[in-house]
Amino acid sequence: xxxxxxxxxxxxxxxxxxxxxxxxxxxxxxxxxxxxxxxxxxxxxxxxxxxxxxxxxxxxxxxxxxxxxxxxxxxxxxxxxxxxxxxxxxxxxxxxxxxxxxxxxxxxxxxxxxxxxxxxxxxxxxxxxxxxxxxxxxxxxxxxxxxxxxxxxxxxxxxxxxxxxxxxxxxxxxxxxxxxxxxxxxxxxxxxxxxxxxxxxxxxxxxxxxxxxxxxxxxxxxxxxxxx
Amino acid sequence: xxxxxxxxxxxxxxxxxxxxxxxxxxxxxxxxxxxxxxxxxxxxxxxxxxxxxxxxxxxxxxxxxxxxxxxxxxxxxxxxxxxxxxxxxxxxxxxxxxxxxxxxxxxxxxxxxxxxxxxxxxxxxxxxxxxxxxxxxxxxxxxxxxxxxxxxxxxxxxxxxxxxxxxxxxxxxxxxxxxxxxxxxxxxxxxxxxxxxxxxxxxxxxxxxxxxxxxxxxxxxxxxxxxx
DNA sequence: TAGATTGTTAATCGATTAACAATC
DNA sequence: TAGATTGTTAATCGATTAACAATC
Numbered sequence: 300x301x302x303x304x305x306x307x308x309x310x311x312x313x314x315x316x317x318x319x320x321x322x323x324x325x326x327x328x329x330x331x332x333x334x335x336x337x338x339x340x341x342x343x344x345x346x347x348x349x350x351x352x353x354x355x356x357x358x359x360x361x362x363x364x365x366x367x368x369x370x371x372x373x374x375x376x377x378x379x380x381x382x383x384x385x386x387x388x389x390x391x392x393x394x395x396x397x398x399x400x401x402x403x404x405x406x407x408x409x410x411x412x413x414x415x416x417x418x419x420x421x422x423x424x425x426x427x428x429x430x431x432x433x434x435x436x437x438x439x440x441x442x443x444x445x446x447x448x449x450x451x452x453x454x455x456x457x458x459x460x461x462x463x464x465x466x467x468x469x470x471x472x473x474x475x476x477x478x479x480x481x482x483x484x485x486x487x488x489x490x491x492x493x494x495x496x497x498x499x500x501x502x503x504x505x506x507x508x509x510x511x512x513x514x515x516x517x518x519x520x521x522x523x524x525x526x527x
Numbered sequence: 528x529x530x531x532x533x534x535x536x537x538x539x540x541x542x543x544x545x546x547x548x549x550x551x552x553x554x555x556x557x558x559x560x561x562x563x564x565x566x567x568x569x570x571x572x573x574x575x576x577x578x579x580x581x582x583x584x585x586x587x588x589x590x591x592x593x594x595x596x597x598x599x600x601x602x603x604x605x606x607x608x609x610x611x612x613x614x615x616x617x618x619x620x621x622x623x624x625x626x627x628x629x630x631x632x633x634x635x636x637x638x639x640x641x642x643x644x645x646x647x648x649x650x651x652x653x654x655x656x657x658x659x660x661x662x663x664x665x666x667x668x669x670x671x672x673x674x675x676x677x678x679x680x681x682x683x684x685x686x687x688x689x690x691x692x693x694x695x696x697x698x699x700x701x702x703x704x705x706x707x708x709x710x711x712x713x714x715x716x717x718x719x720x721x722x723x724x725x726x727x728x729x730x731x732x733x734x735x736x737x738x739x740x741x742x743x744x745x746x747x748x749x750x751x752x753x754x755x
Numbered sequence: 756t757a758g759a760t761t762g763t764t765a766a767t768c769g770a771t772t773a774a775c776a777a778t779c
Numbered sequence: 780t781a782g783a784t785t786g787t788t789a790a791t792c793g794a795t796t797a798a799c800a801a802t803c
Binding site: 545584598 | 793796798801802
């Protein structure tokens with residue numbers, strides 16, 4: 300097998316984990332967070348699979364890309380597994396973020412219930428719309444975009460969020476990259492170019508709506524076929 | 528092969544199309560919409576694949592689940608292919624929607640640039656927060672939730688959108704289903720139960736942020752490994 | 756016509772599922 | 780200990796890619 304790298308916690312991580320695995324890890328994290336909330340201590344891969352509508356094999360195999368987090372004959376200690384998932388996904392420590400765009404989506408993100416428990420924190424907000432600058436937004440003052448470079452220099456930040464109102468997404472991305480950001484969460488429906496050491500994650504919300512539209516349509520057809 | 532159903536346009540559709548195909552179809556639709564906007568008339572699967580970072584084979588194979596939309600030696604007429612994708616995804620006619628939740632996310636959705644061109648229209652907004660009721664929201668008055676059943680009876684509606692502020696997502700879903708809705712676009716991080724003829728599409732935005740977090744983390748490690 | 760590119764089949768690759776020895 | 784469930788390998792399944800005849 301290819302090169303191995305070892306993290307602080309001695310988890311052995313093969314170089315290239317397929318994207319699908321990471322996507323499912325994020326789903327596991329979400330379910331585990333719920334289980335902790337429900338004060339459930341222990342869960343087997345079989346039980347978790349039933350809850351999630353997947354297979355026990357898949358859960359065990361996915362997790363074993365990163366290590367052995369269960370106990371034979373017992374299953375998984377919920378808190379321990381969540382701890383490990385948080386470790387893998389990088390949620391243990393605070394992830395600092397700046398929000399570019401103080402409009403409605405930005406506002407919605409600031410109130411998003413899932414951020415805090417995963418230690419994602421929006422530290423500052425910027426916008427280039429004069430009507431929004433200096434407004435208070437959930438305790439943060441919306442700054443002029445012109446202040447972004449200075450801010451990033453003084454406050455090293457992990458992630459930049461670009462909201463759909465940012466027509467000039469590329470310019471914003473450039474500023475973020477120059478400011479030393481590591482990742483960009485892009486809600487603007489525009490492709491941006493970044494150097495290879497920067498990660499961009501796109502949120503194309505419209506795609507999920509189109510998928511829903513398709514499914515509605517095909518279900519209607521099915522019902523007609525089945526004589527419904 | 529399994530049963531076949533034939534739509535108005537004589538496209539032959541095998542019963543069960545894998546979900547991944549539909550997901551990619553939505554992406555194709557997005558790119559084709561851009562191409563039309565750029566007034567590009569013709570594109571080959573090779574060119575489109577290069578643009579999208581996928582393979583020509585995959586594009587051709589995906590499309591051929593639904594029919595033959597290209598011309599040998601020429602490629603695809605952009606407008607024709609978009610027309611067919613719209614047909615498949617159910618975007619040709621207006622899709623009526625109601626928005627449940629007049630908060631910030633709802634507001635953001637009303638302004639979302641991709642809706643109109645795909646004929647998605649939010650026809651009415653409802654909320655149970657007295658502070659929001661009767662407010663004007665992009666030309667629509669926010670109604671009390673208590674008016675939802677009567678509204679749906681008088682105005683047959685395809686899709687209901689549940690925003691994250693809806694703590695009682697299940698109750699909302701029940702009202703929507705009783706009102707004859709076909710699909711639910713659920714932004715609330717809560718599972719809802721619906722009868723089998725109803726489609727639910729979840730938007731778990733936090734998962735995409737967790738994936739970004741992972742990728743940032745693993746890139747940092749890679750750089751360290753490579754002696755960066 | 757010759758050149759290009761599709762639609763479609765065959766070959767490859769990877770991902771999921773099943774099975775079971777290891778072990779708590 | 781016996782029962783349960785993991786970690787992990789082997790078998791299966793499906794999805795992607797390559798190739799090419801059909802044809803514009």
